[in-house]
Amino acid sequence: MLAGVVLLTWSDNNQVYQARPVASPHRLFEDKCEKCHDTSFHLLKRTVGSDSAAFQHSCKVCHSHDAPDHHPAAIATGMVDDCTACHKEHQGDADLTRVTDQHCIRCHGDLASAGTSGARHFSSSVTTLADHPEIALLRKTEVPVSAHGLHRVAEWLDGQWQDRGKLIFNHEVHLDPEGILVPTDHPDYDAGKKKQLKCASCHQADEEGAYMKPVTYQQHCQQCHQLHFSRQLVTNDGSLTGMVPLPHESPELIRGVLRDRLMDYIEENPGRLVPSDDLPRDPAKQVKPATAEDKWDWVEQRLLAMEDQLFSPGSVAGRGDLMYGCQRCHQTKKQVDTGGKVAWKIVKPEVPVRWLSHARFRHDRHDTKITLNGEKPFSCTECHNVNVTRAAERSSGPVEGVLASVRAGDILMPSIQVCRQCHGGRLTADSGAASDRCTECHRYHPAEHGEAPQEAALLDYIHESIARKKSDQ
Amino acid sequence: MNLRLLSIFVALVVLAGFSASEGQDPVGQQEVAQPPLPWEIAAVQGFRNLGARSCSSTTCHGSVRADSTNDNRMRRDEYLVWLEEDPHQRAHAALSGEQTESIFRNLGISPDDQRYRQVMQKCIACHGMPVELASTDSSGQHMVYEGVSCETCHGPAEKWLKTHYRTDFVGLTVAEKASQGLFNTNDAHQRARLCVACHVGDKEREVNHDWIAAGHPALKFELTAYLSMMPGHWKETRDRENAHNPAEHELELWLAGQQVAADASLAQLARRASAAAAGQDGAIWPEFADVDCYSCHHDLGAPLSWRQKRGFGVVQQRTEVQRITLPASEWYLFMPSRLAANSEDAAAVEFERTWQELRGKMAAEVIPDDREIAELAAATRQRLDNWLSGRASTADRKEMVDMIGHSDNSELVSNWDRAVQAYLALQVLSGDRGKEKALRQIRAMLAFPVSAGRQFDSPRKFRGVIEDIPKLILEFQEQLEGKQEN
Secondary structure, three states: OHHHHHHHHHOOOHHHHOOOOOOHHHHHHOOOHHHOOOOOOOHHHHHHOOOOOOOHHHHHHHHHHHHHHOOHHHHHOOOOOOHHHOOOOOOOOOOOOOOOHHHHHHHHOOHHHHOOOOOOOOOOOOOOHHHOOOOHHHOOOOOOOOOOOOOOOEEEEOOEEEEOOOOOOOHHHHOOOOOEOOOOOOOOOOOOOOEOOOHHHOOOEOOOOOOEOOOOHHHHHOOOOOOOOOOOOEOOOOOEHHHOOOOOOOHHHHHHHHHHHHHHHHHHOHHHHOOOOOOOOOOOOOOOOOOOOOHHHHHHHHHHHHHHHHHOOOOOOOOOOOOOHHHHOOOEEEEEOOOOOEEEEEOOOOOOOOOOOOEOOOHHHHOOOOEEOOOEEOOHHHHOOOOOEEOOOOOOOOEEHHHHOOOOOOOOOOOHHHHHOOEOOOOOOOOOOEOOOHHHOEOOOOHHHOOOOOHHHHHHHHHHHHHHHHHHO | OOHHHHHHHHHHHHHHHHHHHHOOOOOOOOOOOOOOOHHHHHHHHOOOOOOHHHHOOOOOOOOOOOOOOOOOOOOOOHHHHHHHHOHHHHOOHHHHOHHHHHHHHHHOOOOOOHHHHHHHHHHHHHHOEEEEEEOOOOOOEEEEEEOOOHHHHHOOOOOOOOOOOOHHHHOOOHHHHHHOOOOOOOOHHHHHHHHHHHHOOEOOEOOOHHHHHHOOOOOOOOHHHHHHHOOOOOOOOOOOOOOOOHHHHHHHHHHHHHHHHHHHHHHHHHHHHHHHHOOOOOOOOOOHHHEOHHHOOOOOOOOOOHHHHHOOOOOOOOOOOOOOOOOEOOOOOHHHHHHHHOOOOHHHHHHHHHHHHHHHHHHHOOOOOHHHHHHHHHHHHHHHHHHHOOOOOOOOHHHHHHHHOOOOOHHHHOOHHHHHHHHHHHHHHHHHHOOOHHHHHHHHHHOOOEOOOOEOOOOOOOOOOHHHHHHHHHHHHHHHHHHHHO
16 A cells, blocks of 8 residues: 555655545646645644645735735634635535635624624624524614625615615516506507516526626616607607607717707708797687797707706706606706706616625525425515515505515515525424525625636746646647 | 495595585585595595606606507506696796796785795695605605696595506496595586686685786686697597587587586685675775776777776666776676576576676675675576586587577677687687687687787777677678588
């Protein structure tokens, strides 16, 4: 046997030293032990188990940028001295970020005595999913709390977390179980019958199936909500120039498009410059003389009025809460420069692409083929069912969750209680239980630093390897 | 009890409540129970207005294009018609306009005056519909006002917004829908009540001569004329027996408008007279808004104006000097009176007799006896109702032609109010021939002129012009008859 080991060592096959292969991201240099381990391999020490034999500086060749901010609270305690304290290599093709719960619980099980500084926002003791606090976005607290600065998708308004997105949207109307009306020029228009929308009509998974792709105007809204803008521009054949939709573009571009269309219109319909000879029936009603002096003047007057209608919130014009045009979905801002010129801005929608950036999730692993308690398959609203309850006037009775949400500010993320229905302890003797390991959801690399290793270091390595191979040949 | 029975019960309770409260009207007359008007539903039932934006979804009522299919009951562009073209939309914005500023200045009320808010509340009774909005901060609700908006006429939507397009709701009866707050604007009489509440006035709403003098337009309402000037946002083919015959429908609307407006103006007169008789604070008697405008406002130049030549009062005597009295405005009563005079119906005769008695009393003294006028106005009102509620709800074409008269039309045009009412009735009769040359000529004679520098709020000339109208009316009627015979 000894001869065998000697033979393997001599033959430059390193497998003999490895408990299991390295994780796949590191497979590139699996046979280059010195990339991680220093030259004094401490074979003997390793054998007796007193030296981890991997060194912080080796990891940092590629991962150095992470080091200063990498879970600083844990590093500050001194209980974590280097990367390998949590990330164990040679475990086969395992996810290196899947640290064991013990690593987390060492501190999170009792933060008070773990000596971490700073506010403890959630709970000073989390040992299992069962005592994990509610997801921050859904927690009702007296005062706004920062959720590690990571929940940028929400803002603290009106005593609760609300979606930061500046769009105006009503889930209840769109998801009416009886269906909703579609315009007569909609491809699905069918003799006034209603069309039933489902969650998946707008929320579609990415190619991987993990997350939902962003909802876009072009794909999801346009067919019903075309950007028609006015009934005012009636052409000679009775059609409406306002029926040609505007592009879904910035107010600056819209101004140009409107000006073009108005100019074309008045060129073709110069009669609109003089007052109509269609007099009101009541002789006491006067017909106001036209105010525009020429075509340009007419175009500019109409342009301002149309912009006002498209962008100006009703309350500004003293008209109550009327809305039309862009303000139907967007918040708008008026800017007046020193010369009195008006420019409109659309407030950036900031619709979150990804919720709960502190955790990870795969929709495809929770899809509708999986049954809950062996009874019924998952539906979207099975999980997205919290935070809103309204006694809506449905013939089927009150609705809740997404179906009752009337404003975009509602946070429609599932409660952690929903997760606990499957993850963690067994529900019944014969039911399974999904994993409740910390790493099932959490990774501690701060998202803003990215998780990819430094490209430069990796490229250096690859170039070096290629050069070596060439010289070997 | 099932839901349907319950809703009927609720509707009946509400109706009972209203007829009881109407009974306390100073006119002292028991009112016929009428369905509550939209704002009364909002006040009594506590149903909330949700605001026009709740109607404005693209696929519901907020489309730019009218639905040209016959698949749907609605047009889909209702909101946009209203938003862009309907003057009702701007009713509240008008209160922050130049004309309102000028009215308040003329009334001597500055914005810091404590009366300003009180008076503004009176304006808002017609000009603004309150909508409670959830605020974005922690202050809870805040109130905004829309102009005369969707729910001002259709009723507060809190209970029916989410259901009114559903199959089960569409199948409900008018009373069942009403119990949830949806007002029946399809009924000509109810529609007229709705318009008249603001355009003529009621207990809560009044434009008196002080306001007119300060710059508020005088209220001279005629339902069919006003409907023709309002951009319609409904399909005429809906829910109406005579819907496929627009001319018949117009005749129905005309009679309903005349009846309801005459009733409201008599109620107004009775209220003003009763308030004066009871010595109420701030009661004005006689109130000039009840009087024919052009009995005072007229040409004073030489030669004498038609008004001066005609003399004053009801009995027209061409004597040089007359006592000045204040003839009652005939705007709202001339057509019903003319119709009654042509009728053999005993109730019509009774109404006409009482109305003429009221006119006589109004014109007999500079300051007519308020108690007597209150009683007579109430009696006239009662008799108008006795007569019109007992007859067909649609005016008969021949009856209207006879009423306008074939030969001696000088009575028709002895004042501007009469001439305009006759002209508007001709418009109703003309149907789609409203652009006839003769009608356009009549309109031009009666019109308030416009010139670049000045907007007139009265006919500029009285002399000579009105006298030419009978000839034109005759001409037009002959054309109409010729057309019918062919």
